[in-house]
Each structure stands twice: as C-alpha cells, then as structure tokens.
Amino acid sequence: MKKFLTLALAIAVMAIGTLTAQAREQIRIVGSSTVYPFASYVAEEFGATTGKPTPVIESTGSGGGHKLFAAGTDLNTPDITNSSRRMKTKEFDKNMAIGNKKIVEIVIGYDGIAIAFNKANPDLNLTRKDLLLAVAAEVPVNGKLVANPYKRWNEINPALPAKPILVYGPPTSSGTRDAFEELVMEKASKKLAGYGKKKYSKIRQDGIYVPAGENDNLIVQKLAKDKNALGIFGYSFLEENSDRIKGAMVDGVKPIPANISSGKYPVSRSLFFYVKVDHLKKVPGLAEYVDMFLSEQMIGTNGLLKDIGLIPLPDADRTAVRTRWTKRQPLTKADLEHK
C-alpha cells in the first residue's frame, strides 16, 4: 500500500513538474494591418528557411498593437509590434511605467499613399490643394468657410476633367486616413488663407467621400468598373492591382518607388516596428527574425518586400536603422518628441 501511495504521488508531482519547463517557442508579433503583409512575408521566409517556428503575426491595428505591447514585460505579451505610425509619447510612457525600458525602434521603409483610378483613364495630375478641396467638409468661398459645394473636378480647378468627384478612402479607424489627412489636407490647408492658415482635416460626409476598407475586393471591382471613382490606398494595393488601376500624380510626381523613396512623392509615411530588447534572450529566433527583416534581401532596393509594395528606405537610412539595431540602441522620449 505504501508503495502505491509513493508511486501515485510521484506521478502527480512529475506531471506538475513538466509545466515549468514550458517556454514559449514562437515569436509573437502584433500591430498594424499595413505592416502585416510585409511582416508575415518575412515571417514565412524565416520559418521556411531557418526551420524555426514561424512567428505568429496578428493584425490588430497599430493602436491595438501598442496596447498589447505595453501590457507587460512577461512572455505573454508580444515581442514586436508593427506600426504604421510612430509610437506616441503616451504609449512610450506606458511602456516605461510597466517596465519595458529597452525598446528598439525600426523603420522598415515607406508606404506611399496612392490616389488610384481606373487604368482606362488618361493620366491625372492633382495638387494637394485639389485633393483638399475635393474631400474637405468645408471650403473657403469668398473668405468664408462654407459646406463643400464641389461636385465636379473642374469646379475646383478648370484644368481638371469635368467628371463627378467620387473618392473611396480609408475609414477613420485606419492609419492611412491619418496619413492622408496629415500629409495632404493639413499641409494644403495651412497654405490657404481661407482656412486661416490653420490645419484643417475634416472630411465631407455627403457621400462623395466613401469610407472603405483598404484591402477590399469590392473596391477594386468598383474602381475597375467606375471610371470616375478615385481610391486612396496604400501603395502596395496599387502594386498588386496594377493591371486594373493606376496612380495619379500628386503635385506632378508619379507614385513610383523611386519617387516615394527619395521623398519627391509628397504623400508617404514611414512604417515601423518596435522590439522588446529583454525578449531577445528569452525568445529563440527573435534576433534572427529582425536580422532577416533588415537584410538587403528583404528591405533592400531590390528586395523581396518591394515586390509586394514596400518602398525601400534610402541607402543611408537603411544603414542607420541597421546600426541602431545592431547596437540595440533603445528608443528615448526625446526621439519621439523631436520630429
């Protein structure tokens, strides 16, 4: 009987014991849906070529990603968060408070924001002012702000075609919308006296600007069919559907990688991801994953990510990012405050 008792106890203790040996093997990544396709592409390459477990990438949106990232320091929290915008100081503070003292910020490239339309149309050259006046909720008329009366492009600018204005753009929950408002609307409104030289970013809601998801098959169909409609999308979207749609020139610059990369194309933003340095030791493969992401093969001028729509950084910036990474140089609040 005694023997039996000891045996049972031993089994119980052993069973409990195995759990402590369990450590996480997969890299966990969360964050922006814009960075998601690039990150998952690298993750897949990482899994396939190294034989290590493929990182798990969840598309939570930038905000959701930063929330999860700053939820704690333990291994139940993600190692990396992707972001289509820079970390906010508020988010940075939260990280500091919770104990994520060392975070490396990595810029992987640019995402151009393209103004796309049906390929059958002739090329189109829009200025940011045109775009602002087309989608703003209010426009200055005779020095006063009134509800946007424009229904056709040529009412805004006689040089533009006499076609009705119809714009499919990102919804308020999207980072692309954020970038569009900042880079197009605010930049243009600051130069216009009608807006009192102030930033203006309110978008009209009378059905001319239609909020639509970024990866929506229905929107491609719409653009492919409706020759009048414009779509505001990330460059990768344009790239993937280049047989059906093309991008408008903005301020006379074509949305091609060279122009976006060099900064000539005015509507582009940087894409980021943030790594927890403390997790590098605990999660196998994490450093290698970042190494692979930063390799020339991926984000280089002719890298694989370029094929799926990432605009590579200029050479100097790439080197700078790599240096920052190899030194594991942590992000500081000063970095974020200085633009």
Place this chain on the structure above:
Amino acid sequence: MNKETRRLSIIKKRYRQENMFKFSAIFAIIIASSFLVFFLANISKTGYTAIQQTEILTEVTYNDATLKNTYRAVPRELSRLLSRGFLRLIPREVKANPELMGTTVTRWIVANAEVDQYMKEKPNRLKSKQIAIIEKLRAEGKIKKTLNTGFFYNGDSKLPEIAGILSAVVGTIYVMFLTMLFSVPIGVMTAVYLEEFAPDNWFTRTIEVNINNLAAIPSIIFGLLGLAIFINIFGVPRSSALAGGLTLALMTLPVIIITTRTALSSVPDNIRQGAQGVGASPWQVVWHHVLPLSLPGILTGSIIGLAQAMGETAPLLIVGMLAYIPEAPTGITDAATVLPAQIYTWSATSLRAYTERTALGIMVLLSVLLMLNAAAVMIRNKFERKW
C-alpha cells in the same frame, strides 16, 4: 337560381385562390432550394480550379552560386515563373542532403501564382515575354496541372501557390475539442439540474430566463466577453486555441442546455417512478435510467451546437484568431487559427489567386459541416424513441 350561380362563381373564385396559395407555397420552397443550388454551384465553380496546381519541369542546379542566390538554381528565364516557396528551401535541402551539391536534377516544381492563374485562363499580371515562355513550355510538355495536394498539407502562406489549410484544420480541431470539453459537461449538468432536480423558485427561473437570453445574444458580443474576461482578466494567451475554445464554449452552452433539456423531458415519468419504486436514489434514477435513455438526443444536440460553433468567425476575430498562423498549433495555448477565420483572411486579400482557394476552403468547411449535421440526423433517426 340567381343565388345558385352566385354560389358557383364564389366556389370557382375560391378554388382559384386555393391554387394561388398552394402555388406560392411551392414557389417559396423552390426559391429557397434554388438559392441553395445556385450558391453551391457558384462556390464550386469558383473553387474547383484550386484543386489543380501548375507545375513546371525544370533543371535544378545545386552549387555554390545557387546557395548564394537561389534564383540561380534554375534556368534564368524560369526563375520568375517558379514559386519562391520552393526556391528558398534549396539551402536547407542541400544541408539535409549534402550529396546534392554539384549535381543537376530535372524535376517538376510548383509554378508561382501568376503562372497558375494564366494556365487556368484567369486574370494575371504576366508580361507578354513571360507568356511566350509558358507557351513554349506548354508546347514542349514541360508545364502541367497536377492535383493540388499542397492545399491540404501546407499551412497558410503569403504565396498563394503554396497556401493551404492544414494549420487552420488543426486549429479547428483544437478549438472544437476545447469547446466540447467545456460546453458539453457543463451544459448537460445544467440541463440535468434544471430538468431533474431544480425546485421551482426564483433562482431556477432566473437561470432559465438567463439561458434563453444567452441563446439570443449576438455572437460578436461573446467575442467581447472573451476578450475582456479570458484574455484581459484571466491572462489566457491571445489568439490561442484556449481563448477561442472557451469563448465558443460559452456561446454553445445555451444550445446544448436547451437540446439536452428537451431530450430529458421526453423521457416519460413512469420510468422515473419505476426506478424510484425499486429504491433508487434521485441521482441513480438520473444516472441509470434517464441519462442513458436521452443520450441520443443529447448527442444530437451537442453535434449541432458544435457544428454551429465550428462555422463561427465573429467572436474569434475579437479574441485575435484573425492572425497569420502558417504552422499548426501543438498545444492549446499556442496561437491557432480556424477554418472560417482562414477563409475570412483569404477573402480579404486582394491577390486574385486567393479567391479560388477561398472557395475551395469553403467547400472543405461545408463538407465537414454537412457531414456533422448528417451524423446528427442519423443518430436522431436511428435512436429516436417514441414514447
């Protein structure tokens, strides 16, 4: 006589109405069935092409230059037509079989999605030069469509040509197992309590009203519950099979409780009285008589509840199962995805090569669900007892 003719005309009119009514009833059922036929035909038409996958016969050279840049392993004009899913594996292949080094092997290799789309006469982005190469290959018999077995043994991929459903299927199995593990015992126990033991008081009535209300709550709200309670409070890992399984279990619970109660209440009272008459305790009456007799009903209800949970997507999006998970999970706390979530992810991709795969994934999911439901119906018909 006048009255008589009037009556006759009324009768005629009434029969016309009768026929109209009958016709519209039949018409309704025809509409419903023809929708089903149209729907299934449409999905099959979209999806059947994904059963095949294009392969190209080519020479693969293994040498130092190859290892440096795997695109060099194949003839230059083909390097952009073959799947990167194969090319990037060359270094590992060589590592596993060092004797390959320095050799040249002729073999069939998966073509990339654009070539595949072209071969299936679907829209593609190939340039005319590339099309000429493919036509040449076709003339030489070096390009063919074969059975797309990869669809079933690959996980998700960013490369449509090698994307498959394995990880989603394994994830579904995990999630369903957990859903069953939590919802069936708790559901059956609740039903047994309410049907066999519960006194009629405010407490029991509250529970009953509660269960009815739970059954009507939109599934997405269960997702919010899972996010707030399981993930944020109890620290269950996001996008894990456990988080999904627990959430779906709560969602399935009312279904199982309600069907089990029906099954229990259909057992006639004289069986209970008979058992009590020979001195069985209340629990023994339930355990020895009522439960075994209502087992087919409970089983049917559980299967139907699980089939419902299996097709559910919305709550899983909220608990993070909408993720890129190419590898099958190996534990319940590993990140996992399920078939419906995989279908959703693919359907949101703008690459058109995914459309047919989405449809094929749907066909797989539908067949599984149909089989489950058929099993439930079979159990019901086979064991159903009329008292």
Place this chain on the structure above:
Amino acid sequence: MEKNIKMKSEALNFYYGDFHALKDINLTFPEKHVTALIGPSGCGKSTYLRCFNRMNDLIKDIKVEGGIYLDSQEIHDPKLDVVELRRRVGMVFQKPNPFPKTIYENIAYAPRIHGLVSKGSEMDDLVESSLIKAGLFDEVKDRLKSQASALSGGQQQRLCIARALAMEPEVLLMDEPASALDPIATQKIEELIYELKERLTVIIVTHNMQQAARVSDYTAFFYMGELVEVGDTSTIFTNPTVKKTEDYITGRFG
C-alpha cells in the same frame, strides 16, 4: 312507413394502408331522423362517420371502395365538390374546437366564406338564429363580441353546433359530441339533438349506450370494422337479434 333516405353507404370498404378498417358496410340514413353508431373502441364507427363528409381525405395513404350517397349523389363523384359537400354535411367533433375568434365571428365565418348571406343585417339574423337553434343565444347574447375561448366546455360545444347549423346543412355528423362534457352540459346537447331532427338528419357516434337510447331513432352496432346489426333503437336495445349486440349492450364487453 316510407321514409326518405338522406344518406347511404353501399358496399363501403375502407383501408388505412394495409389495415382493412371498414368491411363492406351497407347502411341507410332516413331523413330527419337521428341514427346512432355504437360499438367498442376501434370498431371503425368514427372512421365511418368521417367518410360522409370526406374528412378522411386529410389522412395520407388511405383507400376507399364502394359508394356513399347524399340524396342519390355519389360523394366521391369528381363533379361533386368537397367544399360544397362539407357545407351540406356539417360536423361536430368530440372536443369542442371553436376558432380563436369572437363568438360572433365563429358563427359568421362559414356563411361569409360560402357566400350564404350578402348583407350585414342578414348575417346578424343568421348568427342569432343559429345560436337560438343551438340553444345558446340566451346565454351569450350580451357578449357576442367576446372570445369564444371564454365559454365553458358545454357552451363551446353548442357554439360549434351553432357554427355548423349556420351553414344550413342537410346532415349533421356528430362524433361523440358529449364525451368531453359534464352531465348537465351533456343533457343540454342531447335535448338539442332531439330538437335538431325536426330540421335535419343527424348521425351520431357515441360510446354512451344510454345516450344512444335517449336520442336516436335508429341504432347501428359496429364491431371490428363490420356492421353487426342495425334497426330501430328500441328494438336494438330491447330485443337484439345478434348475440354480440346483446353482449355489448348489456355490458359484457366493450
């Protein structure tokens, strides 16, 4: 004494699938008389009754052979319309089954849909007269607009009779009309039947021997799907010719 035959069945055979429920029944029903059908449960008397207004059509998988005549017209004749047949041959069921409508609407429903009256005032009269015929009017005249379900069981049953009478049928089939009622209500129904035979032909199925003796002029005894004996009620109850009838009536089986 010569009597006008209102309904009759000739060599009637009835099958539920393979089950031979009625075997070669020949029976006549004289006009303006009450005929009672008696017999043990399952003997086929209800099935037989339901043949007369083709209620059995509702049941799937049945077969009828032989003929049933209403005033010398075969009721299965395709020229005869079943809706019209049922208007002429009314029926009252074992359990009262008023529609979930008001008392007034319950009665007005059939005349309206058959087009028996054209004016509203005529309808009021018809409702009133039907209720009077059914002996219910005094009890409900103040609440014609209230729900029929508010009536007692006996009142509901008389309402159902009134509902049937409103169509001015020639024959009234009654399937154990009092079996779900208490003795006082039963008595009222029986009195009603007695009055009804002045106007129409009544065929009643009953389990209650005394009831058959009280209300009917003729009695037919059924056993195992066969017609055993038929005759004047007084004869059947006092001096049956067949032993089985006697056994049943005296309560030796059944």
Place this chain on the structure above:
Amino acid sequence: MLKVLLYFFIGVLPLCYMAFYLGRKKARTGELESGERFHSRPAQYGWYTVIWMAVPSLVISFIFTILGSSKIFAVPYSMHISTLLVLAAGGLWFSLKNIGSDLKARNFIENTIKVMLVTASLVSIITTIGIVISILFESMKFFSHVNFFDFITGTKWSPDTAFLEGAGRDGSSASKPEFGSVPIFAGTFMVTLIALFVAVPIGLLSAIFMSEYATPKMRGLAKPILEILAGIPTVVYGFFAAITVSPLVVQTAEMLGFEADYTNALSPGLVMGIMIIPFVSSLSDDVINAIPQNLREGSLALGMTRSETMKHVIIPAALPGIISAVLLALSRAIGETMIVVMAAGLRPNLTWNPLEGMTTVTVRIVDALTGDQSFDSLETLSAFGLAFVLLMVTLILNIVSSVVIRKFRKQYD
C-alpha cells in the same frame, strides 16, 4: 500558471484512483471485520474518499490559478504545490478516519453531485454577468465622454477629433467629434429589414408548404434543404455576398437605370434574408403543427378550402408564435456580423435608398476594434457603446418574443 490547472488533472487522476481504492478497501474490511452491513456500498465509500481528497485541493488550485493569471496575487509555485498536497493528504486522512458503519456516504455523494450541478448551472449566470461587466465598464468610459442621449439620438457620426487624438496628432484645430449612432442603427435596420422582406414570406410559405401541402417525401426533402441554409457559416455567406451577389446587384441596378454602390445594403440584406429563412420556417412550422388538429378539422368540416383554413384559422391562431419567430430572426439579423463586415460598407449613411453604401453596428464594432487607433481613443470605446445598445436591443427582442410565445403555448397546452 494556467497550465498548473491542466497538468494537475493528469497528476490528480492517479491520486484519485488511489483514494478510491483506499476508501473502498477500508469499508470492505470494516464490513468483514465487524460483520454488520454499512450504510452504503463499499464503492460509495471509495467515492467519498475521492471527494474529500480531490475537491478541496482542486478548488484551491483553481482559485490560485485565477488569482495568478488575473494578476491579483501570484501565488508562488512552491506554495501552490505544497498547499495542494497538504490539502489532499488532509482530506484523505480525514475521510479514511470517518469511514464507519453509520457514515452515510451515499447521501454525501449525492449532495456533492447536486452542488456540482448547481455550480454548473451557475456558469450561465456568470456568463451573463461577465457579458454585462465586460461591455458595461468600457461603455461607461465612453458614455462619460459622450452623452448617452446624444449617442442614441444624434444623426451624425463623425469621430474626426477622436480619431486625431487616437492617431496621436494635435486635435485642437478640428471641430468636436460627433457620435450620433442613428445613421449606424439606420443602416443596421435597413439591412435587417431587407432580410426580413426576404425571409418572412419565403420562410412562412415554406412552413405552410411543409405542414399543409407536402407529401412526407417532399417534406423529407424540403426540411434538410432549409436546415442546410441554417448550417452554412456566416463567413461563407459573406464571401458569397461580396464576390457574387454584390456585383450582380450593381449590374442589375445599372440595367434598370439605377446607380448602386458595391457596398450597397441590398446584397448583405438579401443574403442575410436567405440565412434567416430557416429560423422563420422551422419555428413557424412548429407553431403551425402545435395548433390542435381539431381546429383544422373544424374549419374543413365547414367546407373551407385548405388555403382558407390556413389564412383564416391556422395563421391567426399561430400568429403569436409566428411573430415570436420573426422577432427571433430579427434579433439574429441585427447581431449578424460576418456578412455585413464582408459585404456592407463603412459609411455612416442615413438614407432610404438600399442601393447606397451603409454601415451597421457590428461592422463598426469590428472596425473600431481592429483599426489603427489607440485603444483608449473614443472611437475604439465607441465599439463598446454600440455593443451595449446592441445587447439591449437583442435582449428586449428576445424577452418580448419569449413572452409572446409563452402566452401562445399556454393557450394550446
């Protein structure tokens, strides 16, 4: 720490078996030695021992695990294990000591089982509380910024400033955000209404067909077809609505000279209508069959045709049941997510034209929770505000429908 619980099951099973063995043995030898019959069967004493050993330690372990994973208080691992072992050993010792001729083990087991059953039925209550808490807390945060009344009655949904702050930019220059949920609920009701226009006639007529006109064979064919419609996952319907129905609607509209958005409300509405046909038909079928046969006979005996019987007698009698079926289908349609996420638009739009793009409550919830905004931005929180209202609406619909159906059943039972 969650794994503690799971692995404990593996460890605890052999221990349980041992306890069972010990308890039974003690009872058996006790009976043999004393020669008297114990109150319960030996195996029941075995179970008695198991309960005493396992239940307290499992409960404590569960509590520790919850405490640990919810970060209230992380019980050190060694303490956790030692508590468990001490509790298990204590329970075992206590129960073995107690086993004797007059110990009522069977009653003890039955009471334990009853407690377990009650606990299980509490899960449903806890779930409800969990739902209310999880939504209420976050929506309180939202409603502390946005007036509930404005939220319910406002006709303008433009979360611009909330968005600016959520994206980390200076929002001082923009106007106040507006969270008027009317356009969103209007979109929801438009889609739902279209769905009901499809589902109610087809579902009701199908039910009538099956209960009135169909031969058993046809019924055997029609019923599974409708059941399959209910079994198709909503994500599949969504794919179908987006890929097939939407372009079809746009083409048809163009042919008729109308203009339709690809994200029109009509396509998800139509597809959702198909989806809820079985809800209407199967419940209506039930209530139509629940109408007593004698009512039907009564009508037919008056010379009614079948359709007249149906229209004037059966349907009015079954109406409460049918209404409750429709209400249930309605609440299902309002809460449906995937079809609208995939096929409806994101544009808050207050219009009567079903060919225009519209957004629905569930779409906004998914969009806000998976978007790029910061988690504490008003727009993200608005998801919970919307969920709160959605929950209330479906609950009210369900309660009304169950009251109606209960009255109906009472009438015919």
